[in-house]
Amino acid sequence: MKPHLPARAIVFAYHDVGVRCLRVLLDAGVEVPLVVTHEDSPGENIWFASVAQVAAEHGLRCVAPADAHLPELLAEAAASNPDFLFSFYYRHMLKAAWLNVPRCGAFNMHGSLLPQYRGRVPVNWAIIEGARQTGATLHRMNEKPDNGAIVDQCAVPILQDDTASEVFGKVVTAAEIVLARSLPRMLDGTAAERVQDLSQGRYYGGRKPEDGRIPAQASAPQIHNLVRALAAPYPGAFCRIGGRAIVIDRTRLVGLSQANADGSLRLLCQDNAMWLHAADGSMLNVLAAHDSDGPIDPAGFERRFAGRSVSVEI
Known part of the structure; x- marks a missing residue:
């Protein structure tokens, strides 16, 4: 018509x-x-x-x-x-x-x-x-x-x-x-x-802020996709450490993996950089993160978490 x-x-x-x-x-x-x-x-x-x-x-x-x-x-x-x-x-x-x-x-x-x-x-x-x-x-x-x-x-x-x-x-x-x-x-x-x-x-279906929690068994590529899908202005991908929500703002895939795939998701700091160690042993470079106290960076990592490696709560 x-x-x-x-x-x-x-x-x-x-x-x-x-x-x-x-x-x-x-x-x-x-x-x-x-x-x-x-x-x-x-x-x-x-x-x-x-x-x-x-x-x-x-x-x-x-x-x-x-x-x-x-x-x-x-x-x-x-x-x-x-x-x-x-x-x-x-x-x-x-x-x-x-x-x-x-x-x-x-x-x-x-x-x-x-x-x-x-x-x-x-x-x-x-x-x-x-x-x-x-x-x-x-x-x-x-x-x-x-x-x-x-x-x-x-x-x-x-x-x-x-x-x-x-x-x-x-x-x-x-x-x-x-x-x-x-x-x-x-x-x-x-x-x-x-x-x-x-x-x-x-x-x-639609998504809610709580859907941004990083799955415990996710690989580094899966976490990277979730992080960039939920990066600002969206609510963000996050994990919990010590009862606090740690928002992962930006990551980079580097193709690294560690042989010691222990089935746990860990946030760690080494060589003046932050990393997520996925449950399957794959590694993801964390370029930016924050919690309610502000940005998290390699310089303040050990002070924030009382160590250079911390397990993520499941």
Whole structure:
């Protein structure tokens, strides 16, 4: 179905992807009668750009309801006769009542190469699992998350030492590329879509700060992946020593291993460097770490832990 000109779109958006994709629509001359976003949570580290601010700069009506399915909001959206509905990193699922509002369909921008890493925090999960690429995918929405036919997608590399915030920056750019190159075809009704092969991926759930605890049996590469997936601005990968949480901020894989794989995870200091000795004997160079008292470095290691090697609590 070809939309009338100029096209109109209801936009659900949050975070950096929401900001950049909203700007793409406005740059293309798409009318946006309504933007729906989130109130920033007081307990959250807000390190990303504001959709509400962009909406205000362009004089757009912007709301942040606790429940997006309010009848009066749905009625307002339907009355604007939108051609499209877009969801750009909006955090809540939209039910059929919303998906049926636009004439030409509802579309979501997801931060992975669907059908891989469907569900929550896809960038973090990709790094945890050691993936070497991810990307952004624009797909048609239905009532099952990340399930609809793909309009377009763009891949980005994940380097061995990339953190989640670095990869997310690439995904933001990929999302902007995907929408900018797909939008003309969507507007003239010629965009092709392909059904996902859902057997090529699976769903992933959300993560909580306590999920960042380093598993006792993890190898050095697995710990390295967890550390960079959860590095700031995320809550961090951590272990416990003497009842205190030790956050491992940055690590480097060096390919070293020790023959004495004793099945324990230990933090140690030698040759003026800090190391994690994994249960399988593999070694990981710890470049930065901290606890509630501040940074932990080789110079203060022995004073902090009363020794040069300390076992991690399981």
